[in-house]
Amino acid sequence: MKKTNSENLRCPWSQTRDQLLRDFHDHEWGKLNLDDDYLFEMLILQLFQSGLNWRVILHKRENFRKAFKNFDPVGVAALTEQEVGDLMLDSSIIRNHIKINATIKNAKAVLIVQAKYGSFAKYLQSIIPTQIVHHPEIFEDIDVSNDLAKKLAAKMKEDGFFFVGPVIIYSYLQSIGLINDHLECCPAKYHG
Structure with a gap:
């Protein structure tokens, strides 16, 4: 199937038939969302995405949601050793003990910074105030860090986060969306 002109303009990693990945690119990636629940969800997903790719993680997103208490940092921070053991047996998620434990530690860190800053968003914005x-x-012009x-x-x-x-x-x-790295020609740059 030949790509349409607008598809040829999309960011290369989103030029796929995988609808979850396309939707993520079009409606989430690079789109500013400072809702604390979303910020914690994406922190978990990003942690597990490390060394893999977004397609794998997005296809397991609902499984992660179930495994990690609907991405509630209070629930995740309270996970017991038994629950961690159960997660290590759950083939519907990425079974990586280091990443699971980092997720629990990060939930605890999120709760601490929420108490100190008023929200996780305000904490992040203490370094990056606006998009x-x-x-x-x-x-190739897109950085991997800055x-x-x-x-x-x-x-x-310093504030107790791991795998960061x-x-x-x-x-x-x-x-x-605190950084928008969509290509200039990408239809999702300012829309989506």
């Missing part, structure tokens, strides 16, 4: 829109012409991601990653590590290196945090910032 940053880059203007890449080609995919100084702000490095600064935020360092702060998050600068590359993971840069990708996270793209996924929650």
Whole structure:
């Protein structure tokens, strides 16, 4: 099937027949969303996406939702060793003990920063106050990290977050829309 002109303009990673990935690209990635529940959900998904790809994670998203208490940081922070053991047996998610434990630690860290800053969003915005829109012409122009991601990653590590290196945090910032790295020609750059 020949691609339409508008599809040829899309970010290359979204030029796929996978509808979940296309919808993520069109309606979430690069779209600013500072709802605390969403921010925590994307932090979990980003953590598990590390070393994999968004297509794999998006197809397991509802399974992650069930496994991690509807992405509720209070529920995730309270997971017991027995529940962690059950998650390690759950083939519907990524069974990685390090990532599961990091998710629990991150839930606890989110609760701490929410109490201190008033919200997880305000915490993130203490480093990146508003959306940053880059203007890449080609995919190769998109960074994998930058100084702000490095600064935020360092702060998050200091504040008890795990599995939050600068590359993971840069990708996270793209996924929650604090960084918009859609190609200039992409129809989702300012719409979607």
